[in-house]
Amino acid sequence: GAVVSQHPSWVICKSGTSVKIECRSLDFQATTMFWYRQFPKQSLMLMATSNEGSKATYEQGVEKDKFLINHASLTLSTLTVTSAHPEDSSFYICSARRREQPQHFGDGTRLSIL
Amino acid sequence: GENVEQHPSTLSVQEGDSAVIKCTYSDSASNYFPWYKQELGKRPQLIIDIRSNVGEKKDQRIAVTLNKTAKHFSLHITETQPEDSAVYFCAAIDTGTASKLTFGTGTRLQVTL
Numbered sequence: 659g660a661v662v663s664q665h666p667s668w669v670i671c672k673s674g675t676s677v678k679i680e681c682r683s684l685d686f687q688a689t690t691m692f693w694y695r696q697f698p699k700q701s702l703m704l705m706a707t708s709n710e711g712s713k714a715t716y717e718q719g720v721e722k723d724k725f726l727i728n729h730a731s732l733t734l735s736t737l738t739v740t741s742a743h744p745e746d747s748s749f750y751i752c753s754a755r756r757r758e759q760p761q762h763f764g765d766g767t768r769l770s771i772l
Numbered sequence: 773g774e775n776v777e778q779h780p781s782t783l784s785v786q787e788g789d790s791a792v793i794k795c796t797y798s799d800s801a802s803n804y805f806p807w808y809k810q811e812l813g814k815r816p817q818l819i820i821d822i823r824s825n826v827g828e829k830k831d832q833r834i835a836v837t838l839n840k841t842a843k844h845f846s847l848h849i850t851e852t853q854p855e856d857s858a859v860y861f862c863a864a865i866d867t868g869t870a871s872k873l874t875f876g877t878g879t880r881l882q883v884t885l
Contacts, residue, residue: 690871692872699880700877700878701861701875701876701877701878702816702861702875704872704873707871707872709871749813751815751816758867760806760818760821761806761818761873762818763808763815763816763817764815765814765815766813766814766815768813
């Protein structure tokens with residue numbers, strides 16, 4: 659089956675630090691990757707959609723200069739949270755899919771900013 | 773855009789009973805409806821999905837039904853077990869024009885002994 663790997667699984671860092679999260683599709687080429695944020699006891703909130711080789715499409719209210727997304731290949735997308743602050747603490751999850759196929763999620767990254 | 777509503781938000785059933793979670797969608801063009809199960813602190817996992825050309829799909833204890841006319845779809849879990857306890861999300865998408873899933877708000881299912 660389709661496997662999506664996400665690293666790191668847990669990050670604790672000081673306020674002002676930039677944090678990079680990687681999302682890889684291990685056994686398929688992902689035409690599209692998605693980045694979500696999930697607060698406790700809430701649904702998945704889509705942050706941005708990323709197609710390989712093109713700029714990410716951000717959802718309304720998501721700051722593209724704060725959440726930098728790079729999708730350099732069909733198997734790798736990265737999310738960089740720049741100058742993170744405590745309010746950025748959340749569970750970040752990526753997902754990937756091939757055209758016309760279901761989305762498969764990574765294990766998520768729990769980000770804690772002190 | 774698409775809007776998906778999900779009910780109930782919490783559901784508690786006794787082991788062995790059935791559980792039903794319902795979702796409605798607004799975009800009549802939506803044609804793919806997956807269901808995800810998310811355990812605490814873990815990834816959402818696809819458990820079953822249905823396309824608009826099918827009215828019902830079953831996989832062992834899990835079934836999904838779709839009513840295109842009424843624009844609603846439901847997840848049915850029979851003979852529930854404690855390991856079914858999790859948060860379940862429905863989603864909808866028009867695969868012809870949209871690239872992103874629209875998720876429901878989730879249902880926290882608790883199966884008690």
